[in-house]
Amino acid sequence: MFNQPSQSTDIRRIAVIGSGLSGLTAGIRLSQQGHEVRVFEKSRGPGGRLAAKRVEGGSADIGAQYFTARNPAFLPFLKEFAGENAFQMWQGRFGFRNERGEWDSFPDEPRYVGSPRMTAITRALSAHLEVIAETRIGALRKAGGGWSLADTEGTALGEFDQVIVTAPPAQAQVLLADSDLAELAAVLDEPVKKVLPCWAVAVHFAKPLTMAYEGMRVEHPVLYWVANNSSKPGREDSGQWWVLHANPDWTERHVDTPASEVAKLMVHAFRVLTGVAGEPGDVVTHRWLYARSSDGDQPGHLWFPDQNIGIAGDWLSGGRVEGAFNSACSLVEAMSEDR
Ligand SMILES: Cc1cc2nc3c(=O)[nH]c(=O)nc-3n(C[C@H](O)[C@H](O)[C@H](O)COP(=O)(O)OP(=O)(O)OC[C@H]3O[C@@H](n4cnc5c(N)ncnc54)[C@H](O)[C@@H]3O)c2cc1C
Known part of the structure; x- marks a missing residue:
């Protein structure tokens, strides 16, 4: 066994x-x-x-956003060694936006997150x-x-x-x-050569934003993924923390740009993408030099x-x-x- x-x-x-x-x-x-x-x-x-960064009122997942469990051995392993309470299913709505700006929903599949933050598992x-x-x-x-x-x-x-x-x-x-x-x-x-970098930003909105999706994978000149971190189970934020990931090409071009400038550019791109009217508050950033492999x-x-x-x-x-x-x-x- x-x-x-x-x-x-x-x-x-x-x-x-x-x-x-x-x-x-x-x-x-x-x-x-x-x-x-x-x-x-x-x-x-x-x-x-x-990974998670401490933010006011809790924490925001700035690395992996969720995980799948297609290997039947994976969840039993996590239950046995991390415990049933260390992770939960994220019952969010997930959308994909193509280059033409058309939206489609992700296929149905259980998606899991660490609770109350990704690092609870590790x-x-x-x-x-x-x-x-x-x-x-x-x-x-x-x-x-x-x-x-x-x-x-x-x-x-x-x-x-x-x-x-x-x-x-x-x-x-x-x-x-x-x-x-x-x-x-x-x-x-x-x-x-095949590992791609990623700038990550978590941004707070005191007034919750209304969106069609909690997680969005986007074909976009700046962004790759945006998600309402506060919609994940076990988070008890006041307001909402949104996590934004830049796409690899944009990250490569901005790899040495100061973090505060990167945050400004990415939050602006997020607001244009979603039409968000609310004013952003606190922001935290993280630069991943080795985020994902394209191999x-x-x-x-x-x-x-x-x-x-x-x-x-x-x-x-x-x-x-x-x-x-x-x-x-x-x-x-x-x-x-x-x-
Ligand atoms: C921005 C981002 C978004 C992502 N989104 C998703 C997602 O939504 N879903 C998904 O499934 N995956 C996602 N991933 C990928 C996922 O996070 C990784 O696949 C997974 O966490 C990798 O685990 P690992 O143990 O292989 O490597 P790592 O988690 O990178 O672990 C390697 C460890 O080695 C340590 N280390 C390195 N060198 C040394 C040394 N010399 N001595 C001691 N320690 C060392 C590092 O500090 C690190 O802790 C994402 C990753 C990033 C960065």
Whole structure:
């Protein structure tokens, strides 16, 4: 059974780099098999691109907006390890706007969100693991048959039999190159080129806006997605927080534009797009350099048995939240079969 612990006879020390959904999934599945797992995360807390920013009255999801659960193993995993209360279905209306400005509804499909914020899921998952936060892994050095890890200051962080890297491809490539693993780093040349950036803005409206949709995917010169974050279950905002994502081309052209200027341009575009008359209030911004992968041809995971290094992440399995889960599961399966 997928979610049942299966104790293996050889216990390995395994380091997982990154505590996004793929790192946490891999960590939990390997711990379930009896291995000693330690997760390293460069940021203050777990979550990666399942991210929320504190805003007045609550928080706004500035990374992933919702997720699907087409893999029948995904929801049972979340229920077991994050708990039933960490996520809920988002019963919103979702629309797509084409280049000609015509609107159509999204196909019916359950869409889920963390509750009361996206990071509720990864916080709960991380409680099952030892997560060392604020620790950016700078290099792996050969130690016996395994690896010794060091942070970017060169501080030694222990020895491990195997290492799983779940950073986005550009960050994974730097880590591998700095670890004298040029051949492995070269495997990521193409994936690095296919990751797209995204400027994200959350903007508050004291007076709720009336819209036909809670979530809108738009073909637009500036915007890619806009959503009423306050319509997600578990949010108790006064007024409404709207989350706006810029499209990759516009983001690329504005990658070095100051955040305050980006916010102005994106909020203006939102108001023109929707005809919103209400005055915007507080704004928060976030620049994602590595938001999504445009690659359609993905192997699920990468496992290098000679080096005892595995790579997992959404970009190896269709992008998106569920892809991160799928990638981690397929890597763990490959590692288990390899013994
Ligand atoms: C703006 C935006 C909107 C999105 N919208 C959706 C959506 O609506 N639906 C959907 O399904 N998906 C969406 N996604 C994609 C979704 O967020 C990702 O697919 C998923 O969260 C990726 O998980 P991951 O674990 O593979 O990677 P990440 O979440 O990126 O995790 C990688 C982790 O590795 C850490 N790390 C990197 N380098 C190091 C290092 N050297 N040492 C230690 N730690 C390191 C990072 O800090 C990070 O926490 C969106 C993403 C963005 C940015």
